[in-house]
Amino acid sequence: xxxxxxxxxxxxxxxxxxxxxxxxxxxxxxxxxxxxxxxxxxxxxxxxxxxxxxxxxxxxxxxxxxxxxxxxxxxxxxxxxxxxxxxxxxxxxxxxxxxxxxxxxxxxxxxxxxxxxxxxxxxxxxxxxxxxxxxxxxxxxxxxxxxxxxxxxxxxxxxxxxxxxxxxxxxxxxxxxxxxxxxxxxxxxxxxxxxxxxxxxxxxxxxxxxxxxxxxxxxxxxxxxxxxxxxxxxxxxxxxxxxxxxxxxxxxxxxxxxxxxxxxxxxxxxxxxxxxxxxxxxxxxxxxxxxxxxxxxxxxxxxxxxxxxxxxxxxxxxxxxxxxxxxxxxxxxxxxxxxxxxxxxxxxxxxxxxxxxxxxxxxxxxxxxxxxxxxxxxxxxxxxxxxxxxxxxxxxxxxxxxxxxxxxxxxxxxxxxxxxxxxxxxxxxxxx
Amino acid sequence: xxxxxxxxxxxxxxxxxxxxxxxxxxxxxxxxxxxxxxxxxxxxxxxxxxxxxxxxxxxxxxxxxxxxxxxxxxxxxxxxxxxxxxxxxxxxxxxxxxxxxxxxxxxxxxxxxxxxxxxxxxxxxxxxxxxxxxxxxxxxxxxxxxx
Numbered sequence: 001x002x003x004x005x006x007x008x009x010x011x012x013x014x015x016x017x018x019x020x021x022x023x024x025x026x027x028x029x030x031x032x033x034x035x036x037x038x039x040x041x042x043x044x045x046x047x048x049x050x051x052x053x054x055x056x057x058x059x060x061x062x063x064x065x066x067x068x069x070x071x072x073x074x075x076x077x078x079x080x081x082x083x084x085x086x087x088x089x090x091x092x093x094x095x096x097x098x099x100x101x102x103x104x105x106x107x108x109x110x111x112x113x114x115x116x117x118x119x120x121x122x123x124x125x126x127x128x129x130x131x132x133x134x135x136x137x138x139x140x141x142x143x144x145x146x147x148x149x150x151x152x153x154x155x156x157x158x159x160x161x162x163x164x165x166x167x168x169x170x171x172x173x174x175x176x177x178x179x180x181x182x183x184x185x186x187x188x189x190x191x192x193x194x195x196x197x198x199x200x201x202x203x204x205x206x207x208x209x210x211x212x213x214x215x216x217x218x219x220x221x222x223x224x225x226x227x228x229x230x231x232x233x234x235x236x237x238x239x240x241x242x243x244x245x246x247x248x249x250x251x252x253x254x255x256x257x258x259x260x261x262x263x264x265x266x267x268x269x270x271x272x273x274x275x276x277x278x279x280x281x282x283x284x285x286x287x288x289x290x291x292x293x294x295x296x297x298x299x300x301x302x303x304x305x306x307x308x309x310x311x312x313x314x315x316x317x318x319x320x321x322x323x324x325x326x327x328x329x330x331x332x333x334x335x336x337x338x339x340x341x342x343x344x345x346x347x348x349x350x351x352x353x354x355x356x357x358x359x360x361x362x363x364x365x366x367x368x369x370x371x372x373x374x375x376x377x378x379x380x381x382x383x384x385x386x387x388x389x390x391x392x393x394x395x396x397x398x399x400x401x402x403x404x405x406x407x408x409x410x411x412x413x414x415x416x417x418x419x420x421x422x423x424x425x426x427x428x429x430x431x432x
Numbered sequence: 433x434x435x436x437x438x439x440x441x442x443x444x445x446x447x448x449x450x451x452x453x454x455x456x457x458x459x460x461x462x463x464x465x466x467x468x469x470x471x472x473x474x475x476x477x478x479x480x481x482x483x484x485x486x487x488x489x490x491x492x493x494x495x496x497x498x499x500x501x502x503x504x505x506x507x508x509x510x511x512x513x514x515x516x517x518x519x520x521x522x523x524x525x526x527x528x529x530x531x532x533x534x535x536x537x538x539x540x541x542x543x544x545x546x547x548x549x550x551x552x553x554x555x556x557x558x559x560x561x562x563x564x565x566x567x568x569x570x571x572x573x574x575x576x577x578x579x
Contacts, residue, residue, distance in 0.1 A: 020531075420490075421490060430492045430495070
């Protein structure tokens with residue numbers, strides 16, 4: 001038996017813990033550079049704001065409807081997530097932290113009424129941390145995720161599902177007729193792993209509700225849509241196929257891309273930005289103990305502007321796989337030099353590390369040149385250690401630019417709330 | 433895996449080579465045994481002493497003079513525990529008109545108010561139909577001196 005604990009509108013809920021005046025108001029949290037909405041309060045959803053809506057398109061709602069927009073404050077969200085996760089862990093013996101606001105709990109062997117227990121944990125998280133959650137329970141992770149959707153929707157839109165399923169929904173505890181009614185009332189695109197493309201195909205085949213999807217023959221599904229869809233169907237039928245994962249799998253690619261705070265035209269500024277992005281990506285690469293064999297770099301103008309458009313990318317293969325910041329940055333800068341053209345107002349750039357492999361496997365090569373490349377693993381370890389201890393950017397490549405205040409490409413975060421729980425000087429204030 | 437005999441002529445990957453150093457389960461001392469040895473445990477952890485529910489504990493800075501008779505002065509930092517059910521007589525942080533306010537909670541019968549701990553400040557009584565939200569209970573105040 002699995003439970004999925006998921007914070008409601010998590011980023012917005014985090015902001016509301018320390019800004020009680022935001023309760024009941026439409027609030028959105030904006031992505032890096034205040035680009036687009038990445039979290040919406042229920043009131044903001046009711047205004048028709050879509051996930052990912054660009055800020056400039058919804059800006060007018062600030063005046064007309066009192067919409068509040070905040071820049072993402074990840075230090076705050078990380079702290080509150082940690083608190084929430086450690087309380088959620090009380091649900092059962094094993095936990096998989098799936099994302100900043102979601103965790104699966106394996107409830108195998110937990111005795112007593114699971115719904116009652118979940119309500120207790122839910123209200124504890126709400127009272128102690130200040131974050132409202134939805135909890136879904138089911139025989140498989142897919143069903144737990146579905147239960148979570150039902151729990152949240154029943155709370156947000158009264159009438160969509162039976163009232164007693166709000167906040168906590170244990171699909172395994174429902175009577176067969178009620179379960180069928182719930183599955184029949186749910187569209188297939190709400191199922192974990194069913195994306196937009198697949199929804200379209202299934203809908204075209206007449207499979208529009210989760211009840212219909214769960215009623216399909218698994219063997220038929222495999223031959224027609226493949227093993228991934230078959231697995232989803234089996235999970236919906238109650239056969240667990242997706243295990244709890246305790247450690248995140250190493251990523252197959254690492255990206256660091258960002259929109260600029262202001263349009264960038266000069267190669268010198270781009271070099272700084274790309275150096276910074278490549279350095280960040282290299283740190284992530286070393287953290288997961290991988291080597292990279294290809295470095296992709298791209299630049300582009302803003303599609304939302306009327307200016308001349310330009311968009312190029314290039315992939316630079318490394319002579320041998322590496323995790324060395326200097327090697328990765330050099331490759332990225334060479335790639336950038338090849339694609340850069342003056343005269344364009346560039347809005348975004350990024351570096352992607354492709355063709356990752358574990359750093360335990362190293363392809364040797366014949367030493368055709370005289371001087372053997374020295375092993376700089378210790379230098380990189382020292383670099384990461386210094387930056388971890390004294391803060392990011394303490395030691396960096398000079399090409400990243402030193403005058404951080406003059407960086408035209410630096411992120412714009414005009415609406416960020418203080419680091420309420422992570423910075424002594426930013427503590428919230430109580431009047432006395 | 434058996435480590436009984438190592439064939440010294442076969443190359444061994446370095447990651448698989450066993451290390452034969454074992455940590456001894458006791459300390460070897462030269463000279464006098466330290467009389468303090470059995471008593472050294474751990475330094476007092478201030479946070480562990482003050483904090484009962486780490487996930488529920490937040491710090492807030494107090495601005496104002498209304499709580500000085502409760503020992504809380506302007507610029508002090510209060511430690512607030514949201515896991516404790518607030519009771520009458522406790523110092524709390526409440527939400528009043530969207531702002532955090534630090535006062536003493538006073539509850540009698542069905543009546544509730546927030547009392548100041550300074551006679552020159554007025555108490556806060558919720559108006560008709562208005563509910564007071566208690567955000568958390570103050571469990572400690574931290575005062576820093578200029579040094």
